[in-house]
Amino acid sequence: MNIKGNSSRGLLGTTLGFFFGFAAVALYGPTAIKFKEAMDLSPAMLGLLIAIPALSGSLLRIPFGAWVDTTGGKKPFFILMLLSLIGLGGVTLLLVTSYPDGMKGMYGLVLFFGFLSGSGIATFSVGIGQTSYWFPRKQQGFALGTFGGLGNLAPGLFSIILPVFLTYYGFISAYFAWFLFLLLGTILYGIIGVNAYYFQYRKAGLSDQEAKAKASQNGQEIFPTGGVKDSLVNSAKIKNTWALVVLYFTTFGGFIALTAWFPTYWSEFQQFAPIKAGLFTAIFSILASLMRVYGGKLADTFGGEKVALLSMFTILSTAAILSFSSNILLSILIVVLLAVGMGIANAAIFKLVPVYVPKAVGGAAGWVGGLGAFGGFALPPIMGAIAGKLGTVGYARGFIVFVILSLVNLAIIYVLINKKRNQPTITN
Template structure:
């Protein structure tokens, strides 16, 4: 299409932009209806977007795909990105099903297994393109998402409170009935209010930065690492692909046990430990300059990011219990913007320093890790203050 670098950059970023920003309203909408309807809407929009891209490939590519079709390409790319926004919807839907002490495990499993797709795609997609062509890769993507829509429609259910509300019970009766059946988390009564309520609670915003650092940072590195390995260390294409896919899969899968660690040890402690590991990895990749130590740094960053992502959503229902959907929308939406904002910063270091800028760019993660550790310390201090304010129960005469 003879696009400029700026046009290419915006084209690559547009699905991440829509997928990030739509997390905010759709995440809040969960508090109105439990999540199934907004999840399905986002998936269907994603199918339309991917199908549109596939149609453009089979009808226009390569002779007729000119710059005049660039706006249409952006439009279908933006629709395809809607599927990314299902993350915050699923966080809210899953969260209402589980008691507070199991939030870390439940959300870690949901997010950890769900986030393996970038790593799997990095390995599988080039093989499909090599054997069957670019159009086949989009056809496979359509088939996967359509199957996902069908399975989700058949198997997914909203938590008990939302099922009772759909049957016509009042909020009070539904809350009482669902509470007697074991549900512990309940929503505000409308989407806008839950967004406002979550935004008013200052604890939401440190969690946004923590998630920006580790999930937004994860998305940014998934897109950046292949270029980093090939350009800075002159690896082969497949070595760069394997290292990038390994990073993505490790960071995603470690999120599953990371949620359990956060449940047992406390989200704050796990967050500090994982962010410290991220800091060590960023220091290695910035200053080591050697291939082996940089691989060790990548592993540290992958583990640190994955575990901290689980810790954040373990802490979220604890700090914002009355607006989980709204808070997950803010955290998931603004946090994921790191995948849109960080790559240009990494590229700017290359512009400033030349090839060595590929290493110096990881200083961005040093700064983000330090700021996130400091804000986690603020959350811990606030929690201790609240615990000191709570009156200690006096023993009754009988127990004495």
């Protein structure tokens, strides 16, 4: 029986795939003005166009994450990357053939391709499940932190590279280049990505018990129970799944939201030039992503709940200061601390998914990753509404949203810690 791969290869495949999956959505925000001019879009229509990839990238995480529990992850992951490739390719073709004069009336089609493009972000929940099945519980924090942290580097790196590329090569050329980049990533994942041993044995024809026994001999500790529907239903019945959803809505949804919000904050409130605003946004995004890797190690050592608690205090205090600070140097320092807290919290929270929902990791990853990432779609309009009411100072006051969410999250983490004390059989 030819069993492929190991945990290192499994982690490499999912991390590369997730990193490349972000390629399809990197262009929409920075190039939105081009669509606005060509199609004469209202602010609301433009806002929907920018947000639509984040919408599909969050909602598709739920069913595709659950699908991992029946297939091991490679098939749903690859399908999501193909959908993203179709979306980005469709927009590119539309621009090549119709931009700018032929774009009138194409808004619906651009939205459709944008929705498909967001599929690349949805690979996150699939990768969480696929990675979780590869690693023993004591290494979950490191593995998931590495996957999420390095994969999440994409938005920050793209925010640095993209303005330069647009300046030298132009709008349409950028879409074509990013399409080729995503194509390369899809091919690489198809070659490198591999399912954990249990799913390979099952595919080879072994029974459930035989596959578990063989996979256990190779070091696999976590196994699924039931199909896609079972995984979603079983994980949804566990209250802690929804606690993790709320926590992740603030941390990862907040990460996506702030990556989109900071360019406006730096330029409108702190009066930074666009390139400078983009650079400081990239610093936040990249630092938060890198800290996620370190946060996974901390969660393995000290426990996910404790690390999440300390990180949430950091998010609370930094958001409170940012809400009222107008000092540039202080604000820069506080944003750095916010990135550290948010990155570590993201790793700690997903460390808890296989701990609290070990028999439906894929389903739980779908709920947590999907509804959590929805924060990236929901939070910017709320912060924008605050800015709209208060004027320039509102771009700072908008961080009050994270103060409120952090207070709710601290209460949730406190409950989780107390519950764990009464359930000593749960191990971190």
